[in-house]
Amino acid sequence: MIFAKEKLITAIDISDGLLKVITVATNKDEKALYVLDSKELPADDKDVEKEIRSLILKNKLTKSQVYVSFPRHLVTVRSVRLPTTNEHEVRDMAELQAINYLPYAREEMVVSYTIIETTKDGYTDILLILTQRKSVDRYVEIFRGAGIPIEMIALSSEGLLNWYLGLKLDDKQPIAIIDIDRYHTHIQIVKNKKMLFSRSVSFDTVNPEQDKDALLGEIKLSFDSFMKEQHESISRIILSGSEDYTSHFSSLLADNISIPCERLEQLRNVKVKDIVNKSLHQLKVASYTYLVGTALESERLTVNLLPRDIIEKKKEETLKSELTKTIVLSLLVIIAIFGIVGKKIHDKRVYIRNIEARLKAIEPEVKRLTTLKENIELIQNQLRFEGSSIDVIRQLYTLLPGDVSLTLFEFEDKMRVLLRGTAGNLSEVFNLLPILEESPYFENVTINYATKRTSKQREFADFEIICNLH
Numbered sequence: 001m002i003f004a005k006e007k008l009i010t011a012i013d014i015s016d017g018l019l020k021v022i023t024v025a026t027n028k029d030e031k032a033l034y035v036l037d038s039k040e041l042p043a044d045d046k047d048v049e050k051e052i053r054s055l056i057l058k059n060k061l062t063k064s065q066v067y068v069s070f071p072r073h074l075v076t077v078r079s080v081r082l083p084t085t086n087e088h089e090v091r092d093m094a095e096l097q098a099i100n101y102l103p104y105a106r107e108e109m110v111v112s113y114t115i116i117e118t119t120k121d122g123y124t125d126i127l128l129i130l131t132q133r134k135s136v137d138r139y140v141e142i143f144r145g146a147g148i149p150i151e152m153i154a155l156s157s158e159g160l161l162n163w164y165l166g167l168k169l170d171d172k173q174p175i176a177i178i179d180i181d182r183y184h185t186h187i188q189i190v191k192n193k194k195m196l197f198s199r200s201v202s203f204d205t206v207n208p209e210q211d212k213d214a215l216l217g218e219i220k221l222s223f224d225s226f227m228k229e230q231h232e233s234i235s236r237i238i239l240s241g242s243e244d245y246t247s248h249f250s251s252l253l254a255d256n257i258s259i260p261c262e263r264l265e266q267l268r269n270v271k272v273k274d275i276v277n278k279s280l281h282q283l284k285v286a287s288y289t290y291l292v293g294t295a296l297e298s299e300r301l302t303v304n305l306l307p308r309d310i311i312e313k314k315k316e317e318t319l320k321s322e323l324t325k326t327i328v329l330s331l332l333v334i335i336a337i338f339g340i341v342g343k344k345i346h347d348k349r350v351y352i353r354n355i356e357a358r359l360k361a362i363e364p365e366v367k368r369l370t371t372l373k374e375n376i377e378l379i380q381n382q383l384r385f386e387g388s389s390i391d392v393i394r395q396l397y398t399l400l401p402g403d404v405s406l407t408l409f410e411f412e413d414k415m416r417v418l419l420r421g422t423a424g425n426l427s428e429v430f431n432l433l434p435i436l437e438e439s440p441y442f443e444n445v446t447i448n449y450a451t452k453r454t455s456k457q458r459e460f461a462d463f464e465i466i467c468n469l470h
Helices: 045-058 087-098 133-145 156-165 212-230 243-256 274-284 289-296 308-340 345-384 389-399 426-437
Strands: 007-015 018-027 030-040 065-070 076-082 109-118 124-132 152-155 175-180 184-191 194-202 236-241 261-263 405-413 416-423 442-455 458-469
Touching (some): 007 045, 007 289, 030 045, 045 133, 065 133, 076 087, 076 194, 087 426, 087 442, 109 133, 109 194, 124 133, 133 152, 156 175, 156 184, 156 194, 175 243, 184 212, 194 212, 236 243, 243 261, 389 405, 416 426
Parallel strands (some): 065 152, 175 236, 236 261
Antiparallel strands (some): 018 030, 109 124, 184 194, 405 416, 416 458
């Protein structure tokens, strides 16, 4: 039985042929597994919607926060070093880097990242996470069709990392996590509580004999790739996932890889409510580790594959909801005050209706005044600018560093300038923004694009910047 004061966090996965659900109940500082359930995954998405709705209702999870786990094999992960430590610049550079790794237009991709390390010499190492927008849209539509609002679409690799962090192991040296599911296996390497490497390889635990040598080869290949890139060796292996198969595969690893290997149960260090005991047999045929990590440590998740437009829409809806709650609470206070002075319930309801009517009545006027205010500000800005074109050009060439050259300087209108040119590297392009912002002539400086190219064995960065005139 769940108590009213307990908070429910649910993680759902719809990959590897199973619809899997994990729910964690939190009461004060205690977390415990409350639901572990699964169903075979239907082929048709409409049937998937029905099954999701059925599992949510069956386990009484309608008030739970829902996190969707997105499978690792549907994303591309790349280690990237960026020449900045500024949070906003890291995000912008990550967006620009995306087109270098997938053959799709930017609007056809979803981009996210997680920070590995910020160096003392001003660089940020990230894992760049990329996937096709259509894959994410399918997930969004399935859960929308099921009538289940979701908090975020999390990456299964980050859920696996959270599961590992719950083990509280000493990881000053790289540790490999191998997590075996029905048709895919995670190969992940962590150090100092950070994910440094992540792969997903196909592997069929239903018919393991034909694939086990291939899986062993992929594990060795992954370890070699990591060691060449990071110049570090794997100190130990943690094996988890489908219990029926990991019990056999651990001996195969021990015979073929000379690295200490330990097989760990999926629910190690996880408190389990009695109601879940009848479902624990499901751990034998599938992996729930990444779902456990997603639900147990949802506050640690940094990778959100929900498209940015959907995230912004959710924020707007949340603000509207909070505003509605504020109005309702205010009205309740008004009702209470009138109750104290003896007003009748009928009078209170009339008062509330009058308030709502007045709010609706003034809404068009508020919109009109807001538009008028914006127009006045625009006119004031235009009237305030008194510099000549010569003054602007003189100021611009005074500010530009020596390694930056312009190929185009264009007044798009009286209050906006387009700059196009070449710099020695991308870092110099991004350094231009604060330089121009400090000028009395320029404001709202933004980069339209910044791309690298090589000419005569030397790298250059082409850019286009647009800014408003004071």
